[in-house]
Amino acid sequence: MDKQTINLGLAGFGTVGSGLARIIEENREWIARRIGKSLVIKHILVRDKDKVRPFIPGPEARFTTAAEDLLNDPHTDIVVELMGGTRAARELISRALESGKHVVTANKALLAEEGADLFDLAEKKGRALYYEASVAGGIPIVQTLRDSLAGNRIKSLTGILNGTANYILSEMTTTGEKFSTALEKAKEKGYAEADPTLDIEGIDAGHKLAILIRLAHGQNYPFKSLPVQGISAVSPADIELAKEFGYILKLLAQVREKSGKLQAGVHPVFLPQDHILAKVDGPFNSILLNGNAVGPIMLYGQGAGDLPTGSAVLADILALARDERNPNNTGFLENPLPQADILDPELTVSGHYFRFTVQDRPGVLSALSGVLGENNISIAQAVQKQDNGEKSVPVVFFTHQALMRDVSRALAEISSFDFINAPTVHYRIIK
C-alpha cells in the first residue's frame, strides 16, 4: 500500500483482538523497520461498547456496534475479522470484500465450511482473504504450505491441531485420571471453553484440517464429508494399555494422498512413543508433513492464545502492507478449486487396536481371533487381562496393517457374539 498509514477495522475484540492490539503497540517501532508505515486500529466492532477492556488501543480507535462504521469508511484498508461464529462473520467478510477491502481472518469454521464461496468472491474482487491465524495459532503453517513448499506435492500431513484436546490427553496420560476430571482441569487453566464441544469432539481440528487440505492439495474438501471423531469417549483403560505397549493416544488430523485420491480424517490414534509427534505435550500444536521434494518437515509451537494467534494475524497484515497488488489466497491460480477426490474411508489401511469386553469363559479368545483371521486381520500382539472378580474381562488386540473394510466387517460379526458385554473400543495405530 502506498499510503504511510494502514488503517485497520477490527471486528471482535476478545482474546486475539486485544492480543493483536498489544503486539502492534509493543512492536510499533519494530514494525516500522519492516514496512516503513504505521498500523492504526481505527474501528473496533464489538457487541457491547461499554464493556471494560483489559487493553485499550491508541486514541484513534473507536469502539462501535455498527459494522457500517468499518465497511463504509473509505480509509479502512483491511478488515480483520476475529468475531468467530459463521453467520455474522460471513456477512461481514462478504461485504468487506464487495466494498474492495482486504480481509484477514482467524475464522477456521467459516473457511472450512464456506471457504470456497469466500475465496471465489475474493478472487473476483482481486482482494486478499488471508488466514494464517486460522490454523495452529502462531505456527506459520499457512505460509509454509502456500509459499515455501509450493513446489512440493504433499504426500502426507499429520497434525496435532487442537491444544485443548491435546492438553486433556496429556493430563490423562500423566495422571491416569478420567476424561471429565482432565476436562475440568483444562477449564480451570483456561485451555477449554465453557462449552468445549468443538474442541473435544474433533470438530475444531476438522475445520483446520479442511483448510490445510485446500492449501496442500488445491482441492475443496466438503467439511460434511470429513470423518471426525473426538476424545470424549476415551477411557483411562485405553490410555494405560497404550502406555503398556509403547504407544501414546493422540488426537490426530491426517491427510494422505493415495493413488491421486485423498484420505483424510480426525481420530484418536495410537502413536508409537518414539514418534516425533508423541513428544508434543499439553496445549502445544505440531504439524508433520512429507513433501515429494522436501521430505519430512515438522513445525511446532503454541496453537492458541492472544499473542501467538495475534502474531499470525499480524503476519497477514504486514504481508498486505508490504504488497497488496497480487494477493495469493489459496496458493493456486484455479478458481474455483476442484472438489476433493476422496478415497473411500473403508479402503484406508492402518494398524488397529481393539479392546473387547467379554465374559470370562472358555473359547472366547479363540472365537475373537478366529473372526479377525477370517477377515484378513493379522494379530501383532494380544493380551487377556486377569479377572478381578468382575463378570467382564478385557481382551486386547494390536493388529498389523489391515483394511478398514475388513475391520468393519469383523467388528460387526463380533458384536453379535453373546459373550460381548460392552461396546468394543477401537482405535487406529500409526507407525
Place this chain on the structure above:
Amino acid sequence: MDKQTINLGLAGFGTVGSGLARIIEENREWIARRIGKSLVIKHILVRDKDKVRPFIPGPEARFTTAAEDLLNDPHTDIVVELMGGTRAARELISRALESGKHVVTANKALLAEEGADLFDLAEKKGRALYYEASVAGGIPIVQTLRDSLAGNRIKSLTGILNGTANYILSEMTTTGEKFSTALEKAKEKGYAEADPTLDIEGIDAGHKLAILIRLAHGQNYPFKSLPVQGISAVSPADIELAKEFGYILKLLAQVREKSGKLQAGVHPVFLPQDHILAKVDGPFNSILLNGNAVGPIMLYGQGAGDLPTGSAVLADILALARDERNPNNTGFLENPLPQADILDPELTVSGHYFRFTVQDRPGVLSALSGVLGENNISIAQAVQKQDNGEKSVPVVFFTHQALMRDVSRALAEISSFDFINAPTVHYRIIK
C-alpha cells in the same frame, strides 16, 4: 513476471542443481497449477561441459562454461547460483544483479561473509536476491523469519544447523566411538565431504547463523567477529559423562538479545536430554526460536540433500515467478542494515561443564573447588572418577549459571596448578 515462460540460468550442476532440475521436471504440472507459467532451465554453467551427468534437464538446456551465456541472454530471467565458493560466485551474482536479473542462491558462505554488499547492490538495482536454500536445506526458516514472524522481536534462536556435525555427534553418542571413526562413517554415508573442515569446525553453522541474525535482527554481524568452535576435539569421555548426568552434547548455533545487544556463537553445548532439540538426530536440522508475540516455535527437517535443498531453491523461484515487483530480500527496509551491536562474549551467562585431568593426590578437589568459589562459580554437581591405575584422574564439575568472565579467570588460574596433567575440557550447559 508477465511472460508465460520463466527462463532460468543455472550456475553449478552438482547435487542441488540436479535436484532442482529433477523437481522442476517431476512437478511440472503441479507448478503450473501454482503459477500458471512454465519454468525452463535454459543455461547451465559448469566447469566441464562433457562430464557425464546423472540427470539431464529438458532439450532447451544448454551446458556452457562461459558465464556470459547466462548474463548476456536478455531472456534469462533468474540466475540460480549453486556453484559454492565465494570468489566466482560473488562475481557472477554481482554481474547478474547489475544486468537487471534476479538472483536465487544457496551460498551461505558468500552471504554470511559478503552479504551486506550484495544486498546493497540488489536493493539499488531493485532486484531480488533470495536465499531460502542457504540455511537448513528444505526447512523454510528464511521465509518464516522474514515474513511469518516479521511482527515479532526474536528474543532467542537456537539451531542445529549442520547435519554432518550432528550426525557425527549422534553416532558418537549411540556407539561410544571416537570422533575420527564417526567422521569416517559420515564420509561413507555421504554426509561428510572429502575435506570436512567447514562442517566439523563449526564454520558452516556459523555462516548460517550470520544469515539468520540478519533476518531476525536486521543487523549485519561481521562473520569474523562470530565466536565459532567445532567438534573435532570432542572426546568420547565427555559424551559419556554428558549421558551419565542427563545431557547430550550438540553443536548449537545460538543468538540471544540481551539489553539490546546480541550474544551469538557456535559451540558444542551440553543440552538436557529432555530438551526439544535433544531428539534431533543424525543428519537432521532444527531451529528453535522465541518471539515476543509468538512464543516458542520449532522447525525441523532435512538440512541438506539434493531434493530438500532444491525444494528451497524452487520456493524462491516460484515467489519471483508469482510476483517480482517488490522483492523482499532482507525483510527490512533500511539499506544498508546497521552493524550488529555485539555483547562482549565475556559477559555471557550459562551453566558450565569442566573436566580437569589431574594428578591423583590429596587436596586437588579442594584446590579446584576453591578457585571456582573465589570466582563466583557455584558448583551444581561434582564427580571424581576412580583411579584406574593411571597417573591422571578426571575431576568433573557441572556449575550453576556463571559469568563467562569469571569462568575464563578461574580456568586461567587453574591451568597454572602443577597437578593439572592435560588441557581442561570446557563446554557450556544450557537449560
